[in-house]
Amino acid sequence: MTLQLPSEIVVERFLPTLRVRLAAALDDRGMTQQEIADRLGVTQASVSxxxxxxxxxxxxxxxDERFEATVERVAEGFADGTMDDYEAIAELLELIRAFEDRGPICAIHETEVPALRGLGCDLCIRGRDADLRAERTAIESVRRAARAATNAPALVDHVPNVGTNIATARPDAADELDVAAIPGRVHAMHGRINVPSDPELGASEHVAGMVLAAMDVDASMRGAINLATSEAVLAAARERGIDPIEFEAGYEDRRRRLAAAFEERGSVPRIVYHTGAFGIEPITYVLGETAVEAVSLAAELVGDGDGE
Structure with a gap:
């Protein structure tokens, strides 16, 4: 792991870039190199x-348009005497805070510190708290589940044409932004499961929607994977004592309809499926307390199904 603080990015990348651009903007406004050097706190040779x-x-x-706008505003203020150093520093600190809040500084920090990738990190804004730990746990669950999926060859033949996704929600999830999943979905390519990128929060709509509907009834059911619907998989589930529940394929008000169906049954089933509709591919959702548990069950079911 590489330990780098956002403040290092500010000093080593933001500040030099700012000086370059601000020096050019002040030069364009007719200030001498020595005047620019005095303003920027550097030598005349550096300005040259x-x-x-x-x-x-x-x-x-x-x-970034915000960077350019701030540079122009500060340069104009320095050139015509309407902005002093205090006001300029205030402008620049405001820009830095904006860039740390999922802006360019945040993006560079994520590149330099791989452990932050996919977290939708706002560590600079929030600090260390329980919310951030919950996000990391959900993302790590999906990462482990995706790895397990790539090691389950039987899953390849059950990936829908639209792709598969794998999801785990935060314990207090309210909407899709609280559910970790794979951006771009998982696809079958050349006989293998292809995971295109690391998991992120808010990367799924339909699998996340299924998880949220399940959590509306049973908060412990926070993981899911979707497969192509097949009689073999449904039969394998029934042999294990799992009673799948079928629902209509339409997307309108799906979360409410699913939660109502779960409430009527009195529990959230491990298998929920539909047989498709016009323009909608038949899909089966395998649920679990985490994505890892859901993928494990899915791999067992497709293994049984393929063996019949």
Missing amino acids: NYVGGGVEGEKRFLE
Whole structure:
């Protein structure tokens, strides 16, 4: 693991980029290199290097409209005397806070510290708290489940044409943004399960919706994977004493309808399926307390189904 603080990114990447761009903006407004150096707190030689193209700066800052707007505002204030150093620092600190809140600083931090990837991290804004730990736990559950899926060859033949997703919700999940899943879904490619990217919060709609409906009735049922509906898998479930529940394929008000069906049954079943509709592929959802548990059950069921 690489330990790097966001403040290091500010000092090592944001500040040099800011100086390069601000020096150029002040130069365009007719200030001398020594005047610019005094404003920026650097040497005249450094300013000469900045305006001469000797330092390029970080593209992720330079391409952000907020960065350019702040630079222009500060440069104009310095040039016409309407902004002092205190006001300029206030403008720049506000920009840094915005960039730390899922902005370019956050993106660079995520690249430099792989443990943060996929967390939708706002550690700089929230600090260390229970919410962040819950997010990490959900994401790690999906990561482990995806790894298990790639090691279950029998699942390949049961991946729907639209793809599979694997999900685990936070314990207090309210909507899809609280459910970790695989962006872009999981697909069968060349006889193998292909997981295109690391799990993230908010990366699923339909599998997440199924999990949320289950949690409306049983808060412990926080994991799921979807498969193509097949009689073999449904039969394998029944042989294990699992009684699947069927529902209509339409998407309208699906969460409410599913929760009502679970309430009527008195529990959340491990297998929930539909047989499709116009433009909707038949899908079976395998549920569990986590994504790992759901994938484990799915792998057992497709193994039984393929063996018949």
